[in-house]
Amino acid sequence: MPTAALVGVALLGGLVGLVVPPLARRFATPPARPRPVRGAWVLLGPTVAAVVYGSLAVARGDDPALPVFLALAAVGLVLAAVDLACLRLPNPLVLAAGLLALAGLAGEAVLADDPDRLLGALAGSAVAGAAHVLLALLPGSRLGFGDVKLAAVLGLPLGCLGRDALLTGLILAHVLHGALVLGLLAARRVRRDTLLPLGPALLAGAWLGALVG
Template sequence: MSAAALVPVALLGVLVGLAVPAMARPFTSAAVPGRTGLRTRHGGSGWLGPVVGAGVFAGLAVALGDDPALPVFLAVAAVGLVLAEVDLACLRLPDPLVLAAGVLCVGGLTVAALLGGTPGRLLGALAGAVVAGSAHVLLALLPGSRLGFGDVKLAAVLGLPLGWLGREALLTGLLLPHLLHGGLVLGLLAARRVRRDTLLPVGPALLAGAWLGVLLG
């Protein structure tokens, strides 16, 4: 993708990043009392949100180029930024947001497959959702697992765009979130910022790992 085309996509990411706190507020204000994440509930993202939004959108544009599914990936990324904000604030992945991301994926990728004449990629996306969802159900059922079923549902949704890109992207996007989350937990424990029984959000790691899976896959 040319620099001239990349700049508007990055600017769109900035706008989404600016809007994230307002879009997340209805979900964080309805949180169960006492469920506080790594960010104070109404602290907002400040300048970090627009920077992250620009980076996420620009990275997707560079990685996907002229792939007809790029608008779908950007739309899902926008919902993902809101999900990350909510999960960081109050350890929640609201079903309406996860469902919205899933509907965007299925509908958008179906249109992209029809326009591009690539129905096989749509089947790959659906298979990716099944693989990602099944793997995370098993992880959630392991003794002592901290993985919630909101995380399982989000993982299944993220399997759709990763499966669209192929097996390598899917495997990378499934593995990296747990490496990122594990590294974060170890770092916070070493810094004595959390205890062993502290609940930490997994959603942001799932989203970051999926984004990296797109870039690296």
């Protein structure tokens, strides 16, 4: 991808980052009594979004499914902000992400005459969803059904990129979450019974999986 196009995609990401806080506030509703989605995110959001968009353009610039990944990243940023604010992954946002991924990848498979990528996406969704259902059923698990649904959605783009991307994305999500939990416990910022959002880690893992897949 030409340098000018990469810069344009990164700038687009920065603009997406600007609209994330008001959208997140719209979905961060009671009864969770969320903290306002502002402050650090208002300052860091455009930078984070620009990095996400720019890195995806670098890694997947030759992939015709890049617009699908960018659209999913936009919804994912809103989901991450909401989950950080009130430990919720709203169904409308997760459903929108799923429909975007499924429709976009199906259209790309038809245009490229490559049904294997769509089959890989569906298989990835099934594997990711089933794995997280099993994790949610483990004794003492704090995995919510919203996390299970988000994992199944993220399995679509990762699955279309292949097994390595899927495994990398799923494993890194839990490695990142586990490292964060251990760090917060060591710093005595949380207790063992403190609920922490998994959505941002799932999204970060999927992003990293897309970069290396």
